[in-house]
Amino acid sequence: MAEIRLKSLAHSYKSKPTSPDDYAIREMNHVWHQGGAYALLGPSGCGKSTLLNIISGLLAPSNGDVLFDGKKVNDIPPEERNIAQVFQFPVVYDSMTVFDNLAFPLRNMKISEDKVHSRVIEIAAVLELSDLLKNKAKNLTADEKQKVSMGRGLVRSDVSAILFDEPLTVIDPHLKWKLRRKLKQIHEQFNITMVYVTHDQLEASTFADKIAVMYGGQIVQFGTPRELFEKPNHAFVGYFIGSPGMNLIEVKKTKSGLKFNNTLVSLNPEMQVALDRVSTSNIKIGIRPEFVHVWDDKAEGAFECDVLHTEDLGTYKIITMKLDGEVLKVRIHEDRAVPTKKAYISFPEQWLKVYVDEYLVDIEEPEDEEKETV
Amino acid sequence: MQRKVRDNKAWFLVLPVFILVAFSAIVPIMTVVNYSVQDIFDQNTAYFVGAEWYREMLRNPALLDSLGRQFFFSFSVLAIEVPLGIAIALVMPTKGRMAAVSLILVAIPLLIPWNVVGTIWQIFSRADIGLFGYAVNALGIDYNYTSDPTAAWLTVLLMDVWHWTPLIALLCYSGLRAIPEAFYQAARIDRASKWAIFRHIQLPRLKSVLVIGVLLRFMDSFMIYTEPFVLTGGGPGNSTTFLSQALTQMAIGQFDIGPAAAFSLIYYLIVLLVCYAFFTAINQLDKAK
Numbered sequence: 001m002a003e004i005r006l007k008s009l010a011h012s013y014k015s016k017p018t019s020p021d022d023y024a025i026r027e028m029n030h031v032w033h034q035g036g037a038y039a040l041l042g043p044s045g046c047g048k049s050t051l052l053n054i055i056s057g058l059l060a061p062s063n064g065d066v067l068f069d070g071k072k073v074n075d076i077p078p079e080e081r082n083i084a085q086v087f088q089f090p091v092v093y094d095s096m097t098v099f100d101n102l103a104f105p106l107r108n109m110k111i112s113e114d115k116v117h118s119r120v121i122e123i124a125a126v127l128e129l130s131d132l133l134k135n136k137a138k139n140l141t142a143d144e145k146q147k148v149s150m151g152r153g154l155v156r157s158d159v160s161a162i163l164f165d166e167p168l169t170v171i172d173p174h175l176k177w178k179l180r181r182k183l184k185q186i187h188e189q190f191n192i193t194m195v196y197v198t199h200d201q202l203e204a205s206t207f208a209d210k211i212a213v214m215y216g217g218q219i220v221q222f223g224t225p226r227e228l229f230e231k232p233n234h235a236f237v238g239y240f241i242g243s244p245g246m247n248l249i250e251v252k253k254t255k256s257g258l259k260f261n262n263t264l265v266s267l268n269p270e271m272q273v274a275l276d277r278v279s280t281s282n283i284k285i286g287i288r289p290e291f292v293h294v295w296d297d298k299a300e301g302a303f304e305c306d307v308l309h310t311e312d313l314g315t316y317k318i319i320t321m322k323l324d325g326e327v328l329k330v331r332i333h334e335d336r337a338v339p340t341k342k343a344y345i346s347f348p349e350q351w352l353k354v355y356v357d358e359y360l361v362d363i364e365e366p367e368d369e370e371k372e373t374v
Numbered sequence: 375m376q377r378k379v380r381d382n383k384a385w386f387l388v389l390p391v392f393i394l395v396a397f398s399a400i401v402p403i404m405t406v407v408n409y410s411v412q413d414i415f416d417q418n419t420a421y422f423v424g425a426e427w428y429r430e431m432l433r434n435p436a437l438l439d440s441l442g443r444q445f446f447f448s449f450s451v452l453a454i455e456v457p458l459g460i461a462i463a464l465v466m467p468t469k470g471r472m473a474a475v476s477l478i479l480v481a482i483p484l485l486i487p488w489n490v491v492g493t494i495w496q497i498f499s500r501a502d503i504g505l506f507g508y509a510v511n512a513l514g515i516d517y518n519y520t521s522d523p524t525a526a527w528l529t530v531l532l533m534d535v536w537h538w539t540p541l542i543a544l545l546c547y548s549g550l551r552a553i554p555e556a557f558y559q560a561a562r563i564d565r566a567s568k569w570a571i572f573r574h575i576q577l578p579r580l581k582s583v584l585v586i587g588v589l590l591r592f593m594d595s596f597m598i599y600t601e602p603f604v605l606t607g608g609g610p611g612n613s614t615t616f617l618s619q620a621l622t623q624m625a626i627g628q629f630d631i632g633p634a635a636a637f638s639l640i641y642y643l644i645v646l647l648v649c650y651a652f653f654t655a656i657n658q659l660d661k662a663k
């Protein structure tokens with residue numbers, strides 16, 4: 001059983017990092033609780049695989065500590081960390097049968113052969129591999145191989161966390177869903193901490209209870225899929241989560257609101273007060289395409305836009321508009337009529353987010369969600 | 375829909391290949407077949423003798439001796455070079471400048487012309503002036519490859535190992551580099567020992583390069599000529615006379631074209647047969663469930 005805690009953790013592949021850009025992982029504090037199903041979501045090169053390899057011990061962090069249940073494990077090699085890792089490309093021992101593959105970690109631990117046998121049979125049943133036990137691992141399909149590599153982690157009774165590094169990359173689309181459900185089922189059955197690295201938001205949100213979004217070597221937000229969608233804490237989260245992502249427009253601060261080109265977006269007084277204390281010029285407004293209100297006709301306070309084009313995606317439509325030189329995406333229900341040439345939109349106050357230096361300006365009372373302190 | 379045209383025009387398209395293969399393989403081989411069934415006295419006098427030369431060759435003790443020697447040599451070479459090559463590949467550095475340096479160092483013997491290899495070892499192993507030969511004798515071991523058949527054998531073997539182990543090493547090195555890092559990482563997490571990693575990850579993934587390596591080394595060693603010819607000249611006596619040299623002596627030295635041709639074909643068939651057997655055996659291993 002393990003709670004995985006990252007304390008002031010940072011990593012650079014350079015021996016003498018000088019600037020923050022030299023860091024693949026920038027200093028972070030983070031906790032993965034025992035038994036949780038987590039996703040680590042981010043674009044290629046954001047440091048998520050690096051972070052995973054640091055947790056599993058394949059990589060030693062240049063700064064900070066990794067703690068398992070409060071115990072520092074920095075100097076403990078991966079084979080003694082009680083974790084299992086499933087890699088992007090399935091790793092099976094080609095020359096062995098499925099049975100021998102699953103038995104391999106146990107045999108390496110010199111466990112008696114009858115215990116090995118019963119444990120392998122048990123795990124094979126969970127993974128629906130029972131019929132394949134006598135087959136050579138080499139001839140399996142990609143999804144079966146991936147199940148075998150997961151099974152090698154599950155057979156070990158000492159395993160308290162399984163780390164997945166984009167495990168569905170090479171799986172056929174129709175099997176992805178099945179395998180993902182299997183993962184979920186195993187998670188419920190075994191009470192194991194699971195950390196799942198992916199760049200696919202759909203995979204992340206179907207697998208995980210909580211998602212950590214990584215960007216530029218940092219975890220920019222850690223929350224439920226809903227929180228990430230409704231209240232992106234960082235402009236990148238807004239842009240990365242959602243289909244299409246959040247509309248972000250660079251704006252300038254004025255006394256009566258935020259302005260881009262000739263358009264003035266007015267704010268509620270609290271926000272105005274909050275922004276008065278800000279000195280940076282990097283201010284953006286963000287609104288999700290789903291939350292842009294489209295009026296049927298001219299309306300007071302609505303902005304006039306040029307309709308550029310419309311994509312019909314079956315259950316919904318995406319309209320691309322130009323508002324005073326800025327391109328916006330708007331998502332409407334399939335039944336709604338699409339405005340032609342001109343459209344009138346407004347930004348409902350609760351969905352209009354303001355980002356200062358990329359981070360959300362949060363003026364709401366903090367909800368009673370648990371805050372992590374390390 | 376267009377009607378399918380059926381004629382033989384496609385043959386014209388493959389004709390160039392036929393011509394090329396005819397001149398590169400079929401015509402020369404048929405010439406040898408032609409010689410092997412005739413007794414030729416001069417340009418105008420030749421008698422058809424059927425399988426007579428084949429029968430004679432298969433009973434010829436000198437040739438049978440060199441055939442035995444040849445098999446022993448080839449299998450010794452494989453038995454030494456394959457494990458040694460794998461071992462070298464496993465310890466070669468994989469990253470940084472040392473990787474490049476070691477690659478070049480290992481490859482050097484492969485770049486030396488074969489008769490130069492023979493010359494190098496001829497001088498290197500001489501008991502009077504050669505560094506190696508002199509050193510061995512200085513250690514109190516009586517070593518003279520020009521008079522002692524065992525010493526001659528060992529020298530030829532050593533030379534071949536020196537010359538060709540790098541080929542196996544380089545093939546295995548490339549095979550090892552093709553194994554994704556994740557396999558080693560997974561093996562660490564599975565607590566595999568070094569031997570288990572070798573046995574279950576590295577060796578299975580070296581198989582395809584080893585097939586090539588074993589076949590190449592078998593064929594080349596079975597046809598070895600230049601290096602022992604330069605090093606020992608086949609001696610002392612006939613102790614290091616391998617098939618190619620025996621054949622050359624017969625064909626060019628004694629001008630026995632008919633028997634030599636018959637023997638060439640037997641030689642050729644043996645190489646073909648052994649390679650086929652190797653290849654099939656390895657593939658069968660692969661298919662076994």
